[in-house]
Amino acid sequence: MPIHTSFNPNGRKELKHGITYMDYMLLRNKLCHVMKLDPHAGRDGRYLIRSCYFDNCDNKVMNEKKEGFLNRDKYRVRIYGKSAAVVHLERKSKRNNLTFKSKCKMTAREFECMRVGDIDWMEQDERELIRDLFYEMRYYGLKPTTVVDYEREAYIYLYGNVRVTFDSKVKSSLRNTDMFNANLPMVDVLEPSEVILEVKYDEYLPDIIKMMLQGINTKQEAYSKYQLSRMYG
Numbered sequence: 001m002p003i004h005t006s007f008n009p010n011g012r013k014e015l016k017h018g019i020t021y022m023d024y025m026l027l028r029n030k031l032c033h034v035m036k037l038d039p040h041a042g043r044d045g046r047y048l049i050r051s052c053y054f055d056n057c058d059n060k061v062m063n064e065k066k067e068g069f070l071n072r073d074k075y076r077v078r079i080y081g082k083s084a085a086v087v088h089l090e091r092k093s094k095r096n097n098l099t100f101k102s103k104c105k106m107t108a109r110e111f112e113c114m115r116v117g118d119i120d121w122m123e124q125d126e127r128e129l130i131r132d133l134f135y136e137m138r139y140y141g142l143k144p145t146t147v148v149d150y151e152r153e154a155y156i157y158l159y160g161n162v163r164v165t166f167d168s169k170v171k172s173s174l175r176n177t178d179m180f181n182a183n184l185p186m187v188d189v190l191e192p193s194e195v196i197l198e199v200k201y202d203e204y205l206p207d208i209i210k211m212m213l214q215g216i217n218t219k220q221e222a223y224s225k226y227q228l229s230r231m232y233g
Contacts, residue, residue, distance in 0.1 A: 002138065006093065008161070008202055011098030015199040017218035024166055024195040030212045031164060033156050038154035046153045051076045052111070052179045053226045054133070056141035065224055070096050076225065077111050077132055080181045084108040089129055095221075099200070104129045108180050115144050115177055147173035148229045149186055150196075160206045167196040172229035189228045196225065 019027070041047050053060040054075040062107040074092045079094070090103040102128045113119065114137070122134035136142040150170040156163050171186035179186055197218065199205070 010202075011095065011100050011199050011222075012202055013097065013205075014099045015197075016224075017092065017197050018194050019216055021193050021195055021220055022044055023199070024168075025134040026151070027212065027216055028198070029184045031209075031232065034208055035155035035157045035162075035164065038156060039069075040044040041154065043117075045195075046151045048149065049078065049152050050082055050122055050147060050149050050179060051078045051225075052078070052144050052177055053146055053229070054136070054142045056143065057115070058141075059230075060140060061140075062227060062230055065227055067165050070094065072134075075136065076226075077106070077114075077179065078103075079179065082180075087111065089127075091129060091132065099135070102129055106130070111144075111179070117143070123214065144179075146175060146226075146229050147177060147179045147184060147186075148225050149173075150190075150225060157209060159222045160204050160209070161202040161208055162205065163200045164209070165198045165200075167198065167225065168194075169198070171227055172232070174232055189231055 002043050018188055026030070033037050037166060039048075053061070060072055061072070063076070069231070072094050078088050079088055080086060084107075087106050087108055088103045088104045090101065093102075095099040098211070108128075113121065114133075119134055119137050122130050125131055133142070148170065149172075150167045152165055154163060154165040168190070170188070170190035172185055172189045173179075173184050199209075199213070199215070201209075
């Protein structure tokens with residue numbers, strides 16, 4: 001039996017587009033008959049994700065994304081439901097047309113140290129990802145830049161290790177990085193009539209999923225939630 005995982009040392013393929021709410025409903029009603037809802041979802045089938053993205057004063061990360069660099073890295077700290085119970089540092093890497101992802105556990109206190117520039121402890125940390133981020137912060141000036149909230153509805157299909165997600169209600173904190181503040185002021189950066197569709201898979205996308213995606217009108221440009229969050233600064 002195939003195993004579902006979001007991590008593949010050989011990289012994963014990823015499609016990301018904006019679709020209308022109507023197309024979301026049509027596609028969702030098809031997928032639910034062949035794919036399983038993410039077991040981490042709430043009663044309504046969704047869960048809230050909050051991420052704080054790292055960038056520098058020259059907008060290195062955002063510009064590499066906009067200019068389509070084939071090799072680039074993006075760091076973020078992620079929590080769920082505005083809770084500090086589970087905190088992960090994640091790095092999402094692009095190498096040519098493949099996506100690689102790595103993560104490690106961390107604490108809210110460690111993030112607060114990063115946020116105020118107290119990073120010397122990171123240099124000799126036992127977690128490799130923490131040490132990698134230290135290098136980026138020390139030599140490229142990366143720092144927590146903005147917080148992004150969104151609701152996610154996710155479906156999985158074991159064959160091909162496929163994951164289809166619908167992200168909506170994308171909000172940005174602008175430059176406020178107080179991510180563990182449950183009342184952090186946020187502004188909408190995605191139209192209510194739009195949903196971000198993401199399709200991730202390993203070596204192949206099964207024909208049954210391909211057929212269901214046909215006929216969905218997608219915007220040609222790839223959607224980046226971090227890029228959307230920086231629309232206003």
